[in-house]
Amino acid sequence: EMQEEEQVRKITCCAPINIAIIKYWGKLCEVENLPLNSSFSITLNYHDLCTTTTVTTAPSYVKDQVYVNDLWQDINENPRLKVCFEEMRRLARKQAISENAAAKELMSCSKKIHVQSVNNFPTKAGLASSASGYAALTFALGQLLGVKGDLSGVARRGSGSACRSMCGGFVEWLKSEESKNSTAKQFVDETHWPELRVFILVVSSKQKSFGSTVGMQRSVETSALLKHRIENIVPHRIKVLKQAVLEKDFCLFAEICMKESNQLHAICMDTFPPLRYLNNVSEKIMNFVYSYNERCGSTRVAYTFDAGPNAFLFTLAPFAEDLANQIYQVFPPSKDCTDTFFKTTEEFSFPNGKIVPDVTDCGLIEYVICTKPGPGPQIV
Numbered sequence: 198e199m200q201e202e203e204q205v206r207k208i209t210c211c212a213p214i215n216i217a218i219i220k221y222w223g224k225l226c227e228v229e230n231l232p233l234n235s236s237f238s239i240t241l242n243y244h245d246l247c248t249t250t251t252v253t254t255a256p257s258y259v260k261d262q263v264y265v266n267d268l269w270q271d272i273n274e275n276p277r278l279k280v281c282f283e284e285m286r287r288l289a290r291k292q293a294i295s296e297n298a299a300a301k302e303l304m305s306c307s308k309k310i311h312v313q314s315v316n317n318f319p320t321k322a323g324l325a326s327s328a329s330g331y332a333a334l335t336f337a338l339g340q341l342l343g344v345k346g347d348l349s350g351v352a353r354r355g356s357g358s359a360c361r362s363m364c365g366g367f368v369e370w371l372k373s374e375e376s377k378n379s380t381a382k383q384f385v386d387e388t389h390w391p392e393l394r395v396f397i398l399v400v401s402s403k404q405k406s407f408g409s410t411v412g413m414q415r416s417v418e419t420s421a422l423l424k425h426r427i428e429n430i431v432p433h434r435i436k437v438l439k440q441a442v443l444e445k446d447f448c449l450f451a452e453i454c455m456k457e458s459n460q461l462h463a464i465c466m467d468t469f470p471p472l473r474y475l476n477n478v479s480e481k482i483m484n485f486v487y488s489y490n491e492r493c494g495s496t497r498v499a500y501t502f503d504a505g506p507n508a509f510l511f512t513l514a515p516f517a518e519d520l521a522n523q524i525y526q527v528f529p530p531s532k533d534c535t536d537t538f539f540k541t542t543e544e545f546s547f548p549n550g551k552i553v554p555d556v557t558d559c560g561l562i563e564y565v566i567c568t569k570p571g572p573g574p575q576i577v
């Protein structure tokens with residue numbers, strides 16, 4: 198029994214979500230999640246939003262098991278989960294062989310693994326849980342099996358956007374016809390632009406939007422605008438965005454960010470039948486951003502939307518408090534949510550608990566998560 202106990206190994210890791218500024222929309226290869234265009238994202242602080250994944254091996258385990266938020270997952274029915282396990286074991290074996298490992302170590306690559314994964318945010322809210330989920334799984338398996346090197350290509354197999362969550366800060370995911378070259382690379386780390394703040398406006402909506410995987414498939418088949426974007430717009434936009442990030446030029450950053458979001462949703466409308474991810478609250482948020490900037494006489498806030506109605510707003514630290522107050526005025530919480538409307542670890546005097554303004558449109562936004570850029574996956 199002593200010996201059995203010694204062979205139990207357990208590692209816990211967490212991984213962040215990321216928000217794309219230059220959007221990934223369209224695949225060259227469905228099986229490998231190879232993108233038609235390069236994309237660029239910002240990894241968000243895992244203290245605010247993360248997936249925490251524990252992987253365990255023990256002599257008594259007879260098969261792999263995965264639980265997400267305490268729900269059992271059928272690995273055989275989920276090719277994305279399955280391929281992450283297969284790829285990680287393949288890399289572990291390859292490494293063991295190249296290091297002339299003993300037979301015992303080679304054997305350990307096939308040990309059965311139990312996975313417990315939890316998201317510290319609502320999985321159904323459309324907050325990129327697949328990105329943090331597959332990044333955490335890949336990273337944790339890498340730690341358990343001792344696999345060295347870049348594992349973003351494995352996370353990519355789980356979900357395309359997950360590869361970008363394998364790096365911290367500002368990240369580029371390169372397009373390539375070759376699987377081994379379509380990986381995520383850090384452009385600059387999370388300390389590069391310390392003033393940058395992110396507000397995630399979770400829009401109340403029960404409607405489940407059309408998944409990204411099938412959505413982009415339909416766009417590739419039917420949208421001529423997608424083809425134009427990939428060939429003529431994205432390459433130049435990534436170059437300009439990188440310059441804006443390097444120079445911390447918020448005005449230029451904001452323009453590219455909003456134009457990219459608009460283009461993604463224009464392509465969705467150009468898709469046939471069209472894909473509609475934004476709702477009337479999303480539209481109101483966009484109008485709010487433009488009129489706020491107008492009133493300030495300069496660009497202080499930018500929005501971006503993925504395949505859902507939630508808004509990701511960017512601003513700079515000196516404006517964060519005022520922006521929070523404006524959000525509270527224009528999109529007041531419903532009466533029972535005033536104390537928990539802003540979810541923040543910052544020490545701003547956010548208007549939590551203030552009296553709800555007398556307007557009829559309360560509760561259009563369910564809650565707001567205040568965060569900033571953060572590092573990549575960590576061992577807990």
Ligand SMILES: Nc1ncnc2c1ncn2[C@@H]1O[C@H](COP(=O)(O)OP(=O)(O)OP(=O)(O)O)[C@@H](O)[C@H]1O
Pocket residue numbers: 248265266314315316320322323324325326327328329330331334356358408409503504
């Ligand atoms: N912690 C986790 N570990 C492993 N897989 C997860 C985890 N959380 C979510 N997933 C996987 O991600 C899927 C949800 O991804 P889905 O693409 O529907 O939503 P999303 O990630 O919020 O949106 P998007 O990927 O479009 O940004 C779940 O069905 C599950 O398979």
Ligand SMILES: C[C@@](O)(CCOP(=O)(O)OP(=O)(O)O)CC(=O)O
Pocket residue numbers: 216217219220221222230236327355356357358359409410411503504
């Ligand atoms: C709109 C997006 O969020 C699309 C994300 O798509 P996914 O990465 O969820 O798709 P799969 O590769 O099929 O899992 C834009 C982005 O994150 O770049």
